[in-house]
Amino acid sequence: MFAINPRLRVLFPDLAYDLKHETVNGEGPIRWPDGVTLRVGRSHPAMPRLGLLTSGIWSMRVLxxxxxxxxxxDIVFRPLMWSLVPSNSDSERDGLGPQITKSMTDASEWVKYGPDRASVDLRNLTRTFPALLHPSLSSRSEWVELMTRDGSDAEPVLVFGQTR
Structure with missing residues (x-):
């Protein structure tokens, strides 16, 4: 995620530092920043062979x-979809609607697992594991991409690919 969106290094410098300086065997503390959540779910079965990497996406479905x-x-690579999203989205309160990733599992603590966690049964980590179709993989007529009024945000980077 830091490779596809270099701005994350500026937004979350402690996390960037900790991830960069983590030892080969995964030891060392990872400081997870306030205000951001790592969500995980299943990639949607309607798009079984498509993968996707995106930097910051700001989109809305209204119809x-x-x-x-x-x-x-975001990372969509079968069978999983990962999204790094703001923890406190006021979109519902502001009448924009809920965050599409709201039903996905919060995996923020997973980055803190040490090298002793060689394998974990996902059923023990989450009660639900919803399938989600990423907006960039769905019909282009359903979602509108939002940009800042003054153009201060960088345009998002999207990398599509086909998996085997």
């Missing part, structure tokens, strides 16, 4: 169901 997707970075 079928009002929902938003505000993300710092």
């Amino acid at each position: 079928t169901e009002r929902t938003v997707h505000f993300s710092f970075a």
Whole structure:
């Protein structure tokens, strides 16, 4: 995620430092920043062979169901989808709709697992593991990409690929 969105190094410098200086065997503390959540779920079965990497995405669906997707970075690589999103999105309060990743599992603590955690049964870590279709993989007529009014945000980077 830090590779696809270099701005994350500026937004979360302690996390960037800790990840960069982590030892080969995964030892060392990882300081997780306030205000950001790592969400994980299943990639949607409708797109079984497509992968996706994105930097910051700010989009909204208004026609079928009002929902938003505000993300710092996303990775869709079958069978999982990962999203780094703001923890406290006021989108529902502001009438924009819920964050599409709201139902996904909070995996923020997972980065703190040490090298002694060689394998973990995902069923023990989460009660639900919803499948989610990323807005960039769904119909382009459903989602509107939002930009800042003054153009101060960098345009998002999206890398699509086909998996085997």
